[in-house]
Amino acid sequence: MTRSATSRTTPRPTTRPAETAVSSMSPDDLLKLDQQVCFALAVAARNVIGLYRPVLDPLGLTHPQYLVMLALWERSPLTVREIGRLLSLEPATLSPLLKRLEAAGLIRRDRHPDDERALAITLTPRGRQLREQALDVPPQIVERLGVRVEDLQALHASLSRIIAATTATD
Amino acid sequence: MTRSATSRTTPRPTTRPAETAVSSMSPDDLLKLDQQVCFALAVAARNVIGLYRPVLDPLGLTHPQYLVMLALWERSPLTVREIGRLLSLEPATLSPLLKRLEAAGLIRRDRHPDDERALAITLTPRGRQLREQALDVPPQIVERLGVRVEDLQALHASLSRIIAATTATD
DNA sequence: CACTAACAGTTAGTGCACTAACTAATTGGA
DNA sequence: TCCAATTAGTTAGTGCACTAACTGTTAGTG
CATH class of the missing domain: 1.10.287 (Helix Hairpins)
Known part of the structure; x- marks a missing residue:
């Protein structure tokens, strides 16, 4: 632990400010x-x-489901990809999660009108209403x-x- | 604690500092x-x-497995419960994880000599050796x-x- | 001494999170 | 125009994490 005498009187080559604190730290x-x-x-x-x-x-929400609902309460038609970018989650993670939210009657998973590949995830009235309790x-x-x-x-x-x-x- | 501002002159019923900031936020x-x-x-x-x-x-380790190995590298005979306390993990989570580490040849799961209920989780030579790479x-x-x-x-x-x-x- | 409490670990069931492999729609060239 | 590459989402498979319900062991108490 007791720092060897490497940087004693020598000028300290590349001392970015980040490293100043490190100089007092051993690699250990x-x-x-x-x-x-x-x-x-x-x-x-x-x-x-x-x-x-x-x-x-x-x-009736898990924590990840809660985060998805937070995203939707802010902006409502979102694609799976957009939710994934917002929450740093893979589509493969969101896919079953969104189906569970749909089964719970909180969201709808409709085909996006402009792009048949994408889903337009929207809140149902019940989903919108849940925000009151979430406050x-x-x-x-x-x-x-x-x-x-x-x-x-x-x-x-x-x-x-x-x-x-x-x-x-x- | 420099909690000066809260103790005004009026007692303010049960205003813990935590609630002042939150309750002063707009619901939005x-x-x-x-x-x-x-x-x-x-x-x-x-x-x-x-x-x-x-x-x-x-x-060949996942992150939770790595944390378990870190614990074992520090102190080697540990029970499942002890590992759980160290990592804040349930025994039900650790049980299959430890079996995978055993299958990988990194640990042994022996019955504890003093208490037949408990397991004594110990490192195998291979498990001990893995520390070199982990450094x-x-x-x-x-x-x-x-x-x-x-x-x-x-x-x-x-x-x-x-x-x-x-x-x-x- | 017996018998109940508490305790250590396991199993079943649900859900999250990832990668890899897939289907289907769209886009962009040659 | 047509076809390859890209993109959106799904599915399969592995592993983590939890709760609830279970087995077996220990310990405490009548």
Whole structure:
């Protein structure tokens, strides 16, 4: 752990600002950090989604279904591909999910008039109406989380950076 | 905590800080997809795990399997329950996963000598040896992520708060 | 001592998420 | 014009993750 004397008095070749903090970190620490971040990300996501479960249960929605409904409540005729781009999900994942939402009477899966290949996913009246109940979800989650809003905002900012980095590179 | 502003002079019945910001949002914004922390969390986790896929593929591991191996590389005889506590996973999730690791020749699933109910999960020589290759995983991920280390640290701090909040409450 | 509680792990069933392989519609050239 | 390449969505197959219901073991209590 005790940094070897590599960068002692020498000018430090390519010191981008990003690396300033790294210079105080051993490669070992870097590995640990990465492992911890990926682990924390997976656990936090599972835990938070688990928090949604009892809240979404009365609405008859799972968490991914809830995200799809959020997208549709914002803009209603959407194709499968468009939903996939919004949520970073594969069409193969959405296809059965959308059928379940259709079976629940929340959406319609009609052929797109301009392009027979595509589907026009629209809300049914029941689907549109469900938004009323959904308005109560975020406050309940925030309450159950019991985390300061500033912390949530900080988390959101950090996550956005990661998402930008991982979707831009693709 | 610098919670100064909330303690005005009027007591304000049960205004926890969490609720002030949420209740002051317009209902429209409340359900906006792009400000849902849960959405960002889910997408970030999926993206990062997707980043691991090609890196873990040569090792023959999935991401959850990799996390289990990380736990075992740190401490080797572990029960299913103990792994579950470390990774926040249900025994029902781990049971088939561990059988796959056993089938891959990386672990052994022996009955625990002191308690016939429990399993003693141990590494095989091959499983222990795999650590060598795994040492190369985090640097590859950090490189592919292309994110500043400060951002990773900030993310880790935020996630830790969330995990603490969600596992303590259970 | 017996018998019930609690506990460790497994199995069944549902749903998410991915890749690869497929069908059908559309587009763009040669 | 016609036909190859692209595109939209579906299906099959693997694996993760959960809940509920189960088997078998241990431990606690009457």
